[in-house]
Amino acid sequence: MSSKLAKIEKRTAYLLILPSVLLVFSIILFPIFSNIWISFKNVELKDLRIPEPRAKKLVKSINDNPNQIKVIYKLRNSSLTQEITNVKFKDKYPDDIEPISLNNKCQFKSNLLKCELGNWPKKYRENLEIVFQNINNKEISKKELKSYKPKLSGKSQNILLTYEFTLNNFKKVIKDKAFIDLLSTTFYYTFFGTIGAIVFGILAAQMVNQKFFGRTFMRSVLLFPYVAPVVALAYTWELLLDPTSGTLNNLLINYQIIDRPINLLGQKYVTLNILGFDFKLRLALTTVIIFEIWRYFPLAFLFILARLQAVPKELYEAADVDGANPIQKFLNITLPQILAVISILFMIRFIWNFNKFEDIFLLTGGASGTRTLPINVYQQGFSIGDIGMGSAVSIVIVVFLLIFMFIYFKLLGKRADEN
């Protein structure tokens, strides 16, 4: 009896999860694996259009003979790169009309013109001309002839499904001189974005954890950048930072802090002079990181605040009795309590910042030294149009991602053990 129940339970379970599993498999897992397939192929954006045989029908009357008419089909292969095999042609004609002469490729039977046009190489063009006459010697209506549209079919190789593979994409990715630069930009962006978000998250959480008027309102306000759509925020920032008519530059000039506007999003380097040493700061990248911190510190804030509110008050009271100062209290009580949250937060944010695409894309489009790996996927795949290369870069991302996930789950497992 119980085994029967268990069987029913199992069957129900599979039935309940099947739709979700299928959907996630086809839209998430299958694409990740097909990335591998595509990355070993030489595919470009223009290859994605399936080659089609096309025909344009022209109807011409023949001089002094209204009973006869000439039909010209302008045939062509739509693809500039691939051949179409076994092209078949079909067109319908009104009653009483017959072709005068036909070449051996075509047949005319019961008002239907059928042709076997064989194989068409790439860019192929041909004109098919047939003269028709009305059997009853009546005038042929051009309009009626034109109203029928020819139908063509043919087979073409789908470049995505062939078994030709190449290592060129990966060679290009790794040999690319900019690859090291790309990686360092990505890590720079990811690391400082993550650290910054966490530091500001801690500051904000410390602030909101104190009692003051309007505290709940403050908590909602702090989450605004995280919940608002990235498109709107990125463009607002772009206007804010604009060198000529942006608010920030005008404000700084107004108060004589700077004398020339700074193109914060369009300038790759800025030379800073600190204590007599010149050093170069990557300006556009830093600006993008600041936007990133502004947008994502709310998340860190939310997590850390939740943890802070769970810290027992007695700890602080005991510290007061011991005469600890605020810095000591923070270092010895607060920080150890939130360290676990911070480490998990760091890993998650690191993974997500590593893959962040929209923010940089909308702010700079990857220009002036802000090209990270995800931006590169887009540029290779869609700006340059080399789908294979784009996929190869995606694979690089996935490899890094798997490494990070491995570390993350190790960390998570360790935490679970400790608890």
Added chain:
Amino acid sequence: MKIKNIFTYCFISSLFLFSLICIWKILVTLQGIELTNFNFNKLFIFGIILCAINLLIGKKLNLNIKIILLALLFSIFDYFISTNLPIWYSFGIFLISLFFFNNIKDYDKNFLSKNHSSQKLFFNFLTLFGIILFSFVILFPFYMMLVTSFKTQALLLLNPLDFSINFAQGLPELFKSYFIVFKDYNFGRYMLTSTIVSLGTVIITLIFAIPAAYAVARLNFFGKNFLSTSILIIYLFPAIVLVIPLYTIFSQLGLRNSIEGLLIVYTATTLPVAIYMLQGYFKSIPKELEEAGIIDGQNWLGIIFKIILPLSLPAISSVALYVFMIAWNEFLFSLMFLDRPNTFTLSRAIQFLNVGAETPRQYLMAGSVVVTLPILIIFVYFEKYLVSGLTAGSVKG
């Protein structure tokens, strides 16, 4: 009493006062009023003097009278060193100094002789200043978005620092950009598409996720542990690695430029987090309730609909709101899949506006307000649910 403590007290307090005044001055500048100097030296030194006076008076005077007196002194001083400023500016200065002296009214000689008094002082001020600065930095871009959408191109170029709203020009003139955005740029249609896509994603996701989450939370089957860990792993894969294969597949299947295609992708990408969040909640529902249902002769469907669903409405609402937010804000897939303006979502339409021919910025900002406002209203209204959704699903971002 230590001299050092008095000195740090005066220094920190005056610096804090000056920072508040700076923020106020920036705000005033942004109302289009010409103000080019912070007057750091004079205000800072006068602030130190006033703080010292505050300490000297201590509790000898009624505290309220002391505050008003000092604030008045400060405002009058500021009024004399700055010229040609409207009266409301000085009134603002008065209110700020009132707030400031109210904060330091309790500090006297006794307080300063205590341990760590200067550190405490510093952190008190840092918190206050932090709250003000954070609110300013966060709210300013939103404020700018709103005000820019109320302006005209000429006004924006004339004085880029003028962020005042001129109500005198009448409402139709004020909301002109919105009329144009809805009429000429077809934003009504995009808004409808965005709403349909987001609500559709929520509904389909819930239809798929609730049974699956129930199975993962309650039923025993082979591969259950594997499934629940894979959910998390899959969830961590970003859209950018899916985009090329999905683009190739969708363009060959003719699913690009269609709302259906977008719905499929959004549902699939939000499903893992929805299942993850729901199963956690389902596990917390006592099993006895279901057993009672079984005894009553309910089948699995009956249990889900009559017992689980009513009990987990809060969790379902937070999942729904979270998924709605993700779908409404989503940008990458709509950029990749939609080329034809008649299928655009709001996010894609705004990007199209920006990339396309020189669109005046007030229209761009009006569009941004149109896409931002609904989500902020939903957030503020359903904050409790959305925050719990954010916390549970925040692995993603």
